[in-house]
Each structure stands twice: as structure tokens, then as C-alpha cells.
Amino acid sequence: MSRYSRITGTGSFLPPQRVTNADLATQLAARGVETSDQWIVERTGIRARHFAAPDVTSSDLGVEAARRALEAAGRQPGEIDLIIVATSTPDMIFPSAACILQNKLGIAGCPAFDVQAVCSGFVYALTVADAMIRTGSASKALVIGAEVFSRILDFTDRTTCVLFGDGAGAVVLEASDTPGILASDLHADGKHVGILCVPGTVSGGKVMGDPLLKMDGQAVFRLAVGVLEEAARATLKKAGKTEADIDWLIPHQANIRIMQGTAKKLKMSLDKLVVTVHEHGNTSAASIPLALDEAVRSGKIKKGDTLMLEGVGGGFTWGAVLLDF
Numbered sequence: 006m007s008r009y010s011r012i013t014g015t016g017s018f019l020p021p022q023r024v025t026n027a028d029l030a031t032q033l034a035a036r037g038v039e040t041s042d043q044w045i046v047e048r049t050g051i052r053a054r055h056f057a058a059p060d061v062t063s064s065d066l067g068v069e070a071a072r073r074a075l076e077a078a079g080r081q082p083g084e085i086d087l088i089i090v091a092t093s094t095p096d097m098i099f100p101s102a103a104c105i106l107q108n109k110l111g112i113a114g115c116p117a118f119d120v121q122a123v124c125s126g127f128v129y130a131l132t133v134a135d136a137m138i139r140t141g142s143a144s145k146a147l148v149i150g151a152e153v154f155s156r157i158l159d160f161t162d163r164t165t166c167v168l169f170g171d172g173a174g175a176v177v178l179e180a181s182d183t184p185g186i187l188a189s190d191l192h193a194d195g196k197h198v199g200i201l202c203v204p205g206t207v208s209g210g211k212v213m214g215d216p217l218l219k220m221d222g223q224a225v226f227r228l229a230v231g232v233l234e235e236a237a238r239a240t241l242k243k244a245g246k247t248e249a250d251i252d253w254l255i256p257h258q259a260n261i262r263i264m265q266g267t268a269k270k271l272k273m274s275l276d277k278l279v280v281t282v283h284e285h286g287n288t289s290a291a292s293i294p295l296a297l298d299e300a301v302r303s304g305k306i307k308k309g310d311t312l313m314l315e316g317v318g319g320g321f322t323w324g325a326v327l328l329d330f
């Protein structure tokens with residue numbers, strides 16, 4: 006009998022502080038930085054984002070999302086035998102956010118590690134967990150995307166600081182006789198490192214370089230629309246499916262124009278697009294599981310629906326996962 010992996014529960018968590026575009030514009034104006042609700046909505050679709058309190062970490066957000074996913078799956082933390090956290094904003098340089106989160110769940114022993122693929126992190130992590138389940142190294146995994154991007158934003162740079170937010174989403178992925186995950190397709194091209202990066206690091210007890218996010222938005226935009234279409238088509242081909250088989254498209258939530266552009270290239274109705282960017286902003290590796298959980302809990306996504314998840318971001322990295330929910 007073949008062994009597959011299937012999502013059995015989803016969960017998400019947003020820090021309580023909701024910051025509207027108007028709130029942000031007022032805060033930025035105090036620093037002499039000019040922006041407006043109109044510009045942000047027209048160019049990105051974002052209306053609000055959530056920011057974590059200064060002492061709240063990615064593992065704090067991630068563990069809340071994980072608890073909700075476990076509850077939805079009807080599982081106890083002690084049943085989990087693999088934890089993967091996708092994050093670019095871990096609590097510390099090491100150990101991983103996954104190890105810290107494991108301890109917060111009150112469990113020990115199972116492998117726990119972070120995946121660093123920026124905004125593609127969740128599709129990378131889901132693909133790794135699927136492979137480990139199919140080969141028998143795990144049977145009940147927690148796969149989490151958790152970020153506090155507010156920590157790495159330059160609030161004097163209006164071209165980036167209005168775009169991102171904090172949050173976490175999680176799924177429980179379990180071994181199953183039936184799929185589940187149908188196919189995935191991951192890629193990276195390191196020659197584009199410079200178009201989206203946080204170039205700083207720590208050395209000799211000091212921050213070396215600039216520890217704040219830099220982005221060439223137009224270069225990222227151009228690359229994103231092309232690779233998201235390619236990854237979706239490659240994944241459908243591997244699964245022997247077509248665009249018509251997709252019930253819901255859940256792309257990385259960065260910009261409504263990129264998301265709608267991808268849906269149009271795939272000749273999909275915009276009604277099949279799951280959109281949370283207006284309320285969350287870009288939460289990097291957390292954006293896909295956050296959108297997935299919202300669509301599940303609102304009753305949009307139903308058991309048996311076919312979902313296309315798609316990530317794209319720094320690295321440059323991109324990829325897609327097609328699954329039956």
C-alpha cells in the first residue's frame with residue numbers, strides 16, 4: 006500500500022495589535038516619511054497588518070497557531086513526531102525557533118528544525134515534511150510558518166515598511182493511505198540575492214552590515230508573476246491535473262496585483278483566489294498557512310477540495326504544492 010501525507014488540521018494566530026494604513030501613515034509622518042492609505046491600497050491591496058509586541062517572538066506566535074492546528078486535528082502535542090518551522094525571523098541565531106516551540110508545547114524527543122526560504126518557506130517546509138512522512142521517518146508532523154517581520158523593517162523606507170506584518174499559521178500533516186499532497190515543485194536562483202535581502206549579520210559581538218530589509222520591488226514583482234505561473238504548471242503536470250482541477254489558489258500574500266496576475270495567467274476565476282493580504286499584509290512564510298486557515302475556518306475550503314499553494318520570495322526562491330484537502 007502506498008503511503009501519502011494529508012493535512013488533518015489547520016490553525017493560525019495574529020498578534021492583537023492591528024495597524025491600519027492610516028495608523029501607519031500617521032506614525033511615519035512623525036518621522037518625516039510620507040505615505041497614504043490610497044497609495045498602499047492601490048499598489049498592494051493592503052489595508053491593515055498586525056504587529057507583535059516587542060517581547061513577542063516567532064515561536065510565541067507559532068506555538069499558538071500550532072495549538073489551534075492540533076485542536077482542529079484532534080491531536081495532542083505528545084503525538085507529534087516532527088516539527089518544522091518556516092521562518093526568516095527566528096527568536097535567536099540558534100537554537101531554531103522549532104526547538105524553542107517544541108519546548109513551549111511541552112514535548113521533547115522528536116526532530117525539530119527551521120527552514121529558511123523566506124516567503125517560500127512554508128511550501129518548502131510542507132514539501133520536506135511530506136517527503137519525510139512518505140519515506141516513513143515521521144507520521145504526524147507540525148508544519149508552521151511564523152514571522153515577526155516588523156523587527157527587520159526600516160521605518161524610514163516607505164517602499165518596504167508599509168508592506169509587511171507579523172503572524173503565524175500551522176498545519177498538522179499526517180501519514181495517510183490516500184493523498185493528501187499530490188505533487189510539489191521547488192526552485193531557487195541565488196543570483197537574485199540582492200533584490201530582496203536583509204544583508205546584516207552578527208560577528209564579534211556586533212551587528213555587521215545592515216540588519217534591515219532591502220527590496221527592489223519592481224524586480225521582485227516582475228520575477229514573481231512569471232515563476233508563480235511556471236511552478237503552478239509544473240506541479241499540475243507532475244500530478245496529472247489541469248488548472249480546471251484547482252478549487253482554491255492560495256498564493257503567497259504579498260501584493261493583490263501579483264496574486265490576480267497569477268490567477269489570470271492560469272485562466273482561473275478570481276473567485277477561486279484566497280485573499281488575506283488586505284488584512285495581514287505580507288507575513289512572509291506565515292502568509293500561506295494563515296490564508297489557508299482563514300479559508301478553512303470561514304467554510305470556504307471544504308474537505309476534498311483541491312488546493313494550489315504557491316510561495317515566492319527572497320533567495321530568489323519559489324515553489325508550489327498541490328493537495329487534496
Ligand code: UT7
Nearest residue numbers: 040041044048124163164167222223225226259260317318
Ligand atoms: O514577499 C516577497 C515578495 N515581495 C513582493 O512580491 C513585492 C513585489 N513588489 C511590489 O509589490 C511592488 O513593486 C511595490 C508595492 C513594492 C511597489 O509598487 P510599484 O507599483 O512597483 O511602485 P514603484 O516602486 O514603481 O513606485 C511608484 C512611486 C514612486 O514614486 P515616483 O518615483 O514615481 O515619484 C515611489 O517613490 O510610488 C512611490 N512610493 C510610495 N508613495 C507613497 C513607493 N512607496 C510608497 C509609499 N507611499 N509607501
